[in-house]
Amino acid sequence: MRCRARVVGLVDGRPVDGERAAEASTAGELLEGLGLQGRAAVYASGRRLEPGDRLPEGCRGVAVLAPPPGVLVARLAGPGERVDLDQLAGLMAARAALLGGGALVAFMGFVKGVVDGAEVASLEYEAVEPHASRRLRELAERYASAPGVIDVAVIHHYGPRRPGDPTVYVLVTAETRGVAFHAAALLLEEVKHRAPIYKLERRSDGDYWVLGDGARLPRRG
Template identity: 70%
Template sequence: MAKECIVHIIGVKDGTVLDEQRIVEGASTAGELLERLGLGDATVYASGKRLEPGDTLPGGCQGVTVLAPPPGVLLAKVTGPGEKVDLDQLSRLMARRATVLGGGALVAFMGFVKGRVGGAQVTRLEYEALEPLATQKLRELAEKYARIPGVIDVAAIHYHGGLEPGDPTIYILVTAVTRNIAFHAAALLLEEIKHSVPIYKLERRSDGDYWILGDGTRIPRRAK
């Protein structure tokens, strides 16, 4: 007989962070629970064990958590410099999701605009993203490294537009069962993003303008 359920939802939907408890009535299976919550793209766990849609919910819904979206890519997007990322909120959310699956490590990387390169002063770094291809490629790479055994969630955010020294350029966060797995996945993802995502960089410096290639090679921009 279907009973009242109190479930914990942790994730992101339509850009809104979800970390809350909800009361659901009339659900006896995991599939019915997601239907009543309006979270079709989500996964139900009971005491750390994943439930299939037809699986019966435990009595009283004890220990039931819904991860929306399912473990994997929590966030992958190219964003403008005016949009801020709340790293505290994002990292707390990812850590809470990871605890459901036995995770114990979160690695976070932030790249930012350099103030000096060699003996030259950097005044501005301009990123131009080829959209929607850049976002599609960023998500593909995040999905690739989210499939590494032991990885739980991946978030990748890359800025575009005009940025000044000290402004963030990219965030990568990875949760995993162990720190070694988290560090490994984050490092591989970062390198592939630098070489594969169609986001182009023009570095404006006191000694001229330079295009930056993925491996850090700088090529002087020809004057028009």
């Protein structure tokens, strides 16, 4: 039969939320017809279908989540790159709603303009690769597997940032707000303390290294 299903998520790095059609009678055939085998999961009225499971009559209530629920995105964002937070949050909310979720927590950190009475000119982030990207993925996977969590997204900028510029995004969708708040807070702290991303704060009174706990050490030399 011709199955029209809603596809929601990121496909080849691009946001997608719309209907796509393919000839299919099983979940596996649908993914193959959409070119998403191994990269997505099929749901019918909130229940995940295995590849051999037959699709409901008329494909009612069928949705395809690409990638499957878990880590939607975990990556670094380069200098000058603009992250569309509204778009990302919208995709995550749409995916969660299809699975019975009802909460999304989004955190965005940005550069301070004043610290200890001194004006901040810039905050420079240096990411140690490939370790930084790998650690972001590992941390996101850990919290994505927590009970009640549906999707996790974490994006961290590197390079020079000006006061008011975004620096890090952490988003979590979950069945309840308590789960979402808890997972987002813990994930953020892990990113700050465990990801090998170093911060140099350039201020009117000198340059300072910024530690994960917010402490500042004067740069020597």
